[in-house]
Amino acid sequence: MKRKVINSLLFLLVLLIIGSISEKVQASPLTSNGWQLKWAIKNNDFEDVNIEEYGHNAGTTNVWMVNQDGVDAWGTTNPSGNIEVWQNGNGYNIPAFSGNNFIELNSDGIGPVYQDIRTIPGSNLTWKFSHRGRNGTDTAGLLIGTPESQTEVTRVSDGETWGTYEGNYTVPEGQTITRLTFDPISTANGSLTSGNFVDNVELYINITGAKIGDVVWYDYNGDGIQQDNEDPAPGVKVELLDMDGVVKKSTTTNNIGSYLFEDVLPGEHQVKFTLPDDRFIFSKSNQGDNTEINSKPDKTGIATVNVPNLKSENFDVDAGITTNGKVEIQKLSGDKALSGAVYSIKDSSASEVAKITTDNLGKGSAEGLPPGNYTATEVTAPTGYVKNTTPKNFAITYGDTNPVNLVFQNTEKTGAIKIFKQDEQTKKGLASAVFSVKAADGTTVKKATTDKEGYALIESLLPGTYLITEEEAPPGYSKSDKEIRVTIPFNPQEVVNVTFSDEKIKVTPKPTPTPTPPATAGDTPVKVTETATKATVLPQTGDNSDTASIFLGMLVVATGGIVIFRKNW
Template sequence: MARHVLAALVCAVALLGLSAPLLVATADDTDGPLTVRIVRGETGVAGVLVVATDPSGASVSGVTGPDGSVQLATSPLTGGKYRVDAVIPASMPDVKPAPEEASRASLTEFVDVSGGKAVTLTMGVGGLDGPVQLGDRVWFDTDGDGIQDGDEPPLPGVRVQLLACDGGGAPIAEKTTDRAGRYLFGEADGLRPDSCYTVKFDFGGVDTRPLPGSPPADGLKWTVPHAGDQSLDSDVDPGTGAVRVAIGPSGSVDHSVDAGVVGGLNRVGDLVWADLNRNGVQDPGEPGIADVGVRLQKADGTLVAGTSTGPHGQYQFSHLPDGAYQVCFDTAKLPPQYGDYQLTRPRAGNAGQDSAPDPATGCTAPTELNPGRTQDLALDAGLAAPVNRISALVWHDTDGDGRPSVVEPGIGGVPVKLRGEDGKQIAMTTTGPDGKYVFDDLPSGSFVVCLDLAALPQAGADFTPVTRSEASGADPATGCTPPVTLGLGKREDTALNVGLAAPGNRIGDRVWVDTNRNGIADATESGPSGVPVKLVRPDGTTESTTATGADGQYRFTGMPDGTYQVCVDRAALPAPVTGYQFTRPRAGESTKDSDVDLASGCAPPVAVGAGHRDGGAVGVGLVPPRNRVGNLLWIDGNGNGMQDPDEPGVAGVVVTMVDAAGRPVAVTRTAADGSYLLDDVPDGSYRVCVDLAGLPGQFRGFRLTGADGDAGCTAPVTVGPQPREDLSVRIGLVSASPAVATAAQESSSGGGFPVGWVLFGAVAAIGAVVGVRWWKAAGEDL
């Protein structure tokens, strides 16, 4: 990797002619200066980038001048021992590494400038032709990371064999690494251009006493291969100790076939990887993570060593004394793209394929190393992204202000859909009883939350989102929130709350003067202003009051869901309609007639709420005062003189008002609900009579409730001038048959079924057949 980075920098540095440190470490004034000269033959080569790297990884660099030389000031660095790399820029396609010889080093070398020693290093480059050469270095990989560091010692005495491409047969040539750990094969050793070879290494005869820890030779192993840049890492297969190489055409020089050895029987390590699916197991395609801090400590917590993972997430601590060790991972300082990742769940699979550290401590359990157990390479660590989630609230915004409050309940049972950036549905859920919903374990990306407004629960079936605010984010038309992006830096969003509000309930119409007394609001009939109108709850209390405006219009809005009555108090009518009466109700088209009861001044109850926000037209017709009598004709099934809930009115029956001589004064027919009104009656005392002989066939033989019921007339009723009306004349019909019983009386048949109920069923059926609008029929009679 280092060589690739250097190659990318060389052109810019050469063009600018600058020499700048790549990374500055702690100064060490005891290190001497380092001069590097790049030559082709005896001629210096300008424009080549040279980098010196200390054991900590800090570097200084410079570009060779016209004479091919550059001096690197090592004082900003530390360590004394450095790896020096020269990179031929891409602008010199005809320049290649030259064969190494006594006076010419390769383009990767190791120097020691500790103690103030000044070192001059000459590196050679060549052309596109000439002899071929193969070789480089065997070193002791002290930190086990697979990369040659400046202070890691060479390994002399390693036998290196040049074999045929397939690795078989007798060696073509054999070398032993020198004091610098170097070996070289050239044309004199049988190396030929455009050929394939196997290079095999054998460290069985090396002297390990000078090595750190003086590990026994039988405890040496090959380090991890291909851990970084080709010229700096180890190429040897740890299982065979060999590597296959290809030699190019004449002039090809390959000084990159290195071999790293780790010492000692005891070592721990392995891999830090990104557990993308958070299952705790290393799956194909899940990458290693570089630059993760790893420390080795004893079981009592004493620090032993520290390192960072390599480019593929690998790490290793080697040549360790016998003892118990723990490996701890620094998750507080991860690479930026993994900044908030956390240790995945431990021991989810086979050792070496799962994650070993405890997420709470960041450390593995102690592992014991001894002659019977020299290594533990199953101390892997998986890092997983925190769970992305969306959680929020859908609530009934009763005041419509877009802010939830403690008195506003959540709405359960609301379908909630999660969509991706492309609009496709990813998931669906339903709000709980408290109105909350959650989408959990989401991938990183952008999301939109949408409420299914067409499938809201029945109690809020026609609710819509309130206007967007900081606390409520859905579009009232679509039910969808703005997009939210989850991922690194934002793993959870709790702001996609949605307030739902009911459309406003409304009840209203107009109060008008029915000048022609037909019970219909005609186009020429206007309404008075200033008429008080009340909206009354079922318990009789007042919900709201208003007064009619221009042309008698009134309206109640915003009342809670429920049942209400519209009422007008005749005693409070303003001039010029003071003393006016209510016109006959339900005389025709429901949107144009009067709905209030003649006596009470209240319209029938209307319900408003989900699915029925408009209470409809509740009109109130007023007429100038005159004498009138009326109320209801009904089947008094139990003969108690009162209309019970199961006792219907009788439609289409002729009702006549007669004077003391029996002469008719007024006549009408009962309406569909059995109501009747005798209007414009002269002052006097009268009786209200029902034509019993003209009753529908089902009711032939019925009589009026009371002792004189067979005559078909009520007791005398007096009207005018005070009072003008009597709207309490209720007329009950009972069967003349002895079989008629009270509601509590049972038949003698033994079935226990009340005869009154039988009568009610018959009357209800007949009433449905013969029912007509009574005012219309009355008009035809008159």
């Protein structure tokens, strides 16, 4: 039967869309038996009345006899064809229940009033109306059925105050037009033309809407996908919201972790899950290819759900919850805490899940990490320190909500000193000069030798004060006795340049020795005695000329040549 009702309803909704029925269908608040849609009734509180063209005064202020053609959508079996319309401000000071107008069933004759409405066979309708007596207790009945035959569904009696009534009516098979008739039965004074006021006639169709549901489970491995060994999570609060965040329904998961929302109208909705406490977080959403077993809500616990039609049943809106993993990073240089270091936390798929920046205590943390393997990598070092390029791996375990502690050490940025060694006169660079760099306590830190251009670069010097001295001078130069004090600042940005100048050593020229002619075979060696040698070295007087020495050498060479020639001849 339900299937037939829904199919008929959908058919009629199509009729509404194409304009064959002009009434608007509107949803009323959720009720215990589903949704009520305001259904196909016109001029329900008798406000649409053409008194000017079809009416005439009934004998008192603001009371009119109006031909049924002037009362939109309503008809009467009164032989005169009139419907008696009362308005606020009438001579009896009787107010309308709704709006400005209401009607009297006992008019200028016994005047049952009716309206014919299109209905869906098999559907369940809820009717509502208000009734009042005029001069005491009046009684009227509501009849519902076909235009040819109606059955009384209720009989009401009221004194001089408005009473409200409602009830249900199931449309029989084949009944596509249903008539509602309000019949005056009796009046307080027995007059057939005085009594039984009616106002605010409403009609609703009751429908069972779509369904949304699934389960909430404990996600032990944090992957956002249900496994057979993962248990259901009972007692979790689940709410159905509209797209403006207004709560429409609320429930909690049962002992197998499931929940269900029924009677949901088509459209966009939100399902909101609430964590049991701060030990838990929601699993990764929409993981894997199987939508039947993956978690749907985002980190805030909200999943958006589209309901395409009244017959829709969406049983895939499930949620995984897992424990709240944390990591804490300590940034140090030795024992000194460093602020401003930035770390990227990535999961096993290399997706960044968090960023951490250390505070003035050198600490930073991230939470909301589901179980799994992670890597922490330094992406920005504190000012003045060298970035630590070695990542650290760590794991988050289900149930352990204590932070994983990681310590990263950094060293200060180092500076450099460039020494230039030059000739004091020419300013030309000198190679092979050896320099030492000493710390403030006198400890030698490094030594360096100048290259062929006269430069020596000393690198990797921590911030501090250094003393530079020349240990060895280049050949031919005297060593500089100058000491230069240099400071490498914190967070050095450029090389510190220093210059040393050396003087050339003055050298006295040595005298050139006299060449001795080579000995020849057969010659009698001439023994040159010390006396002879001394005799040939004459005291130098007068002009300092070498002419005599040159002439004597030439004579010796010529004599030797003659001896050799004669012997060979």
